[in-house]
Amino acid sequence: MLYRDMPWLVVLPDTVQQVQDTMRLCRQYNLPVVARGAGTGVAAGAMPHPDGVLLVLSKLDKILDIDPLARSAKVQPGVTNLRISEAAESLGLYYGPDPSSQIACTIGGNVAENSGGVHCLKYGLTTHNLLSLLMVTDRGELVRIGNDSLDSPGLDLLALLTGSEGLLGVVVEVTVKLLPSPEIARVVLAGFDTVSAAGDAVAAVIGAGIVPAGLEMMDRLAIEAAEDFAQAGYPRDAAALLLCEVDGTRQEVAEHIGRIESMFKECGASSLRISSDEADRALLWKGRKSCFPAVGRLSPDYYCMDGTIPRGKVSFVLEEIARMSAHYKLRVANVFHAGDGNLHPLILFDGGDPDSIAKAEEFGARILEMSVEVGGSITGEHGVGLEKIRQMPSQFSELELLQFEDIKAAFDPTLSLNPGKGVPILKRCQEYRALPARHTHD
Amino acid sequence: MTDLTQELQTAVASAARDGQAIYLQGGNTKRNLLGRECNATALSLSNHRGIIDYQPAELFITARAGTPLTDIEQTLAENNQTLACESPYFGGAATLGGTLACNLSGPGRPWYGAIRDLVLGLKLINGKGELLNFGGTVMKNVAGYDVSRLQAGALGSLGLISQATLKVSPRPEAHATLSYDMPASTAIRFMNERAGTPKPLSAAAWFEGRVYLRLSGAEAAVRHTAQLWGGECEDEAPVWDQIRELSLPCIETQKGLWRLSCSPTASLTSAQPLLMNWCGAQRWYGTDSNVDPQAKPLAQGIGHWVNFKGGDRMAETNPLLDPVQTRLHRKVKQAMDPAGVFNPGRLYSWM
Numbered sequence: 001m002l003y004r005d006m007p008w009l010v011v012l013p014d015t016v017q018q019v020q021d022t023m024r025l026c027r028q029y030n031l032p033v034v035a036r037g038a039g040t041g042v043a044a045g046a047m048p049h050p051d052g053v054l055l056v057l058s059k060l061d062k063i064l065d066i067d068p069l070a071r072s073a074k075v076q077p078g079v080t081n082l083r084i085s086e087a088a089e090s091l092g093l094y095y096g097p098d099p100s101s102q103i104a105c106t107i108g109g110n111v112a113e114n115s116g117g118v119h120c121l122k123y124g125l126t127t128h129n130l131l132s133l134l135m136v137t138d139r140g141e142l143v144r145i146g147n148d149s150l151d152s153p154g155l156d157l158l159a160l161l162t163g164s165e166g167l168l169g170v171v172v173e174v175t176v177k178l179l180p181s182p183e184i185a186r187v188v189l190a191g192f193d194t195v196s197a198a199g200d201a202v203a204a205v206i207g208a209g210i211v212p213a214g215l216e217m218m219d220r221l222a223i224e225a226a227e228d229f230a231q232a233g234y235p236r237d238a239a240a241l242l243l244c245e246v247d248g249t250r251q252e253v254a255e256h257i258g259r260i261e262s263m264f265k266e267c268g269a270s271s272l273r274i275s276s277d278e279a280d281r282a283l284l285w286k287g288r289k290s291c292f293p294a295v296g297r298l299s300p301d302y303y304c305m306d307g308t309i310p311r312g313k314v315s316f317v318l319e320e321i322a323r324m325s326a327h328y329k330l331r332v333a334n335v336f337h338a339g340d341g342n343l344h345p346l347i348l349f350d351g352g353d354p355d356s357i358a359k360a361e362e363f364g365a366r367i368l369e370m371s372v373e374v375g376g377s378i379t380g381e382h383g384v385g386l387e388k389i390r391q392m393p394s395q396f397s398e399l400e401l402l403q404f405e406d407i408k409a410a411f412d413p414t415l416s417l418n419p420g421k422g423v424p425i426l427k428r429c430q431e432y433r434a435l436p437a438r439h440t441h442d
Numbered sequence: 443m444t445d446l447t448q449e450l451q452t453a454v455a456s457a458a459r460d461g462q463a464i465y466l467q468g469g470n471t472k473r474n475l476l477g478r479e480c481n482a483t484a485l486s487l488s489n490h491r492g493i494i495d496y497q498p499a500e501l502f503i504t505a506r507a508g509t510p511l512t513d514i515e516q517t518l519a520e521n522n523q524t525l526a527c528e529s530p531y532f533g534g535a536a537t538l539g540g541t542l543a544c545n546l547s548g549p550g551r552p553w554y555g556a557i558r559d560l561v562l563g564l565k566l567i568n569g570k571g572e573l574l575n576f577g578g579t580v581m582k583n584v585a586g587y588d589v590s591r592l593q594a595g596a597l598g599s600l601g602l603i604s605q606a607t608l609k610v611s612p613r614p615e616a617h618a619t620l621s622y623d624m625p626a627s628t629a630i631r632f633m634n635e636r637a638g639t640p641k642p643l644s645a646a647a648w649f650e651g652r653v654y655l656r657l658s659g660a661e662a663a664v665r666h667t668a669q670l671w672g673g674e675c676e677d678e679a680p681v682w683d684q685i686r687e688l689s690l691p692c693i694e695t696q697k698g699l700w701r702l703s704c705s706p707t708a709s710l711t712s713a714q715p716l717l718m719n720w721c722g723a724q725r726w727y728g729t730d731s732n733v734d735p736q737a738k739p740l741a742q743g744i745g746h747w748v749n750f751k752g753g754d755r756m757a758e759t760n761p762l763l764d765p766v767q768t769r770l771h772r773k774v775k776q777a778m779d780p781a782g783v784f785n786p787g788r789l790y791s792w793m
Binding site: 072114121127147155180181203211308399403 | 497499522523545558568572574576580589596600612613639640641642659660665707745763770774776777778790
């Protein structure tokens with residue numbers, strides 16, 4: 001845990017009214033407020049403020065309504081991501097975005113971070129799967145953003161609030177879209193001798209006009225760690241592994257699986273396996289989904305990065321990361337949402353050694369800057385939080401950061417909501433004046 | 443292929459300095475739709491056009507705001523790709539910038555998303571004449587606020603969209619359209635029940651006593667579902683283009699149009715809609731039909747009315763907002779366009 005702090009006060013509301021009252025009081029006494037769900041975030045986005053109130057929304061955990069015909073669910077922010085799908089399962093429906101932490105992370109946190117998951121390429125991010133929010137403003141007012149229809153009246157504030165990292169308001173109710181559970185899903189597991197061959201296989205699938213439900217890549221260290229942990233039958237000798245899932249009707253899945261199998265063979269797959277049934281599919285995914293804790297067993301600590309890169313740059317970026325790994329003498333396991341270009345390098349380090357911490361942070365920062373240089377972003381789904389706020393100027397110009405700041409002030413003029421996270425404050429706060437020079441990426 | 447970014451930036455900066463207002467104009471196809479009349483001097487973006495970058499394997503295209511949608515679709519078709527949002531071309535003049543600003547989308551929206559959902563990033567000139575870059579070309583990007591997507595449906599009130607990057611999709615391999623005779627009230631349940639099953643449904647609409655369902659996807663899946671569901675079946679049905687272009691005879695002949703956006707399963711109001719699209723989540727009424735746009739249940743989060751075409755376009759055409767929403771709208775406008783340069787009064791009389 002690189003980032004930790006004690007809050008001045010913790011508030012655990014169990015009604016929306018209490019959230020409103022808390023916000024009103026905080027505004028009156030000019031107190032910083034940090035809203036928090038399950039605390040599963042990995043960018044220190046909900047780290048407590050030492051002089052502020054930690055507003056923990058975990059007790060607002062009711063599923064208020066599921067409308068099977070309109071295919072939507074109205075839930076409180078403390079409901080976990082997975083619970084929504086579980087509650088809708090008997091109706092043949094589920095909620096699309098599925099972050100790896102879905103067993104514990106809350107929908108309120110998902111909205112704050114615009115969370116993704118392994119199924120984003122086909123089913124979108126949180127922002128594509130919301131209908132409306134009920135939000136408490138900095139002054140304690142209750143306001144509905146969006147509605148039960150697909151178009152918002154006026155400005156699309158729903159788009160602005162999703163992914164705003166708790167900087168613009170506190171979400172106390174979320175209405176999400178539900179999707180019909182696919183008839184069938186099957187996953188192809190393939191090993192490759194080189195990362196570039198796996199990269200070619202990804203390009204081949206996309207180029208063939210197939211939109212996989214999930215398309216994941218793992219490198220050798222990640223494969224070994226996952227296999228030790230999950231015994232899913234991953235090919236230990238492969239330099240890279242692909243998991244490609246397709247879902248839909250039986251006819252469509254059968255056709256696509258056949259095409260993917262032959263494309264992977266053409267790209268030189270050294271091993272190939274197709275899930276035979278649901279249990280086998282779950283096993284193949286188990287390795288991937290438990291990858292983070294599995295890597296955690298290799299080292300006292302790991303530092304998870306979250307840059308996005310153009311798919312075509314994956315070989316180049318992984319080579320650069322390998323080079324930096326040698327330079328910093330820190331091992332890295334790479335897990336890649338190859339379908340949507342979201343790379344999670346896990347840097348292994350020793351949190352008990354200040355030198356190791358410093359090197360891991362520098363290494364991580366270099367990876368994020370490189371992501372921007374190749375045309376990507378410093379964060380694909382985890383958010384900026386506190387962790388990446390110093391990298392914001394590598395992706396945005398000063399004018400762009402000032403525009404963010406003006407938007408922040410439109411919602412929260414006293415800058416009390418989650419201060420110090422998400423977007424650096426340049427104009428209104430002296431302490432962020434000295435920012436590193438921007439890297440050009442035009 | 444001209445890049446007028448600098449000229450546009452200069453025009454905005456001088457308007458801001460001189461206290462002048464600008465009406466942003468692309469192909470001039472939607473001036474009398476959606477928003478209020480705007481009396482500012484028009485700034486044409488129609489020559490600021492051209493595709494800047496298109497990478498089929500990365501699934502994105504970047505084009506200048508004045509690029510006609512038809513040009514974009516033509517380029518995408520070479521790689522068997524398309525913009526999944528199916529936005530209207532309005533005779534071929536509709537541009538990328540104008541379509542995004544109006545967030546107009548075709549019949550596939552509940553499944554494929556609106557143009558809003560395809561936005562990956564854009565370059566924007568704000569009300570101070572600053573050229574800003576938000577988002578990018580990658581599928582996932584959560585750094586900073588989603589200012590790009592905020593422009594969708596803002597009717598140009600927050601900034602000048604100079605160029606935009608959209609996600610592109612593979613063209614579905616096959617289509618089929620099934621149709622059935624059915625009254626409107628039955629159709630709502632029917633369309634939504636169908637949408638709740640895992641079949642390759644890609645559009646569901648009702649008009650003139652008949653429901654139309656479109657299936658899209660892998661050939662085998664489309665055939666199988668068509669057989670399973672029955673009804674009259676056509677491979678290429680003109681109704682979807684007509685719905686997208688608002689050119690169905692029952693719509694085109696109307697002098698004025700109300701658009702109701704609501705829960706797809708919302709019960710019918712007393713008046714019969716001319717057309718229900720998106721499983722019933724979008725409903726169209728003639729302005730001479732007996733509808734009450736301020737009908738209470740709709741104001742409570744179930745949906746809202748827009749005076750889409752005709753009628754009094756000096757009055758508000760978009761739904762009234764509650765006081766908190768109104769304040770937030772004003773503040774966001776102020777944050778992006780402090781001098782009120784862009785499209786004054788277009789979205790709301792007070793914005």
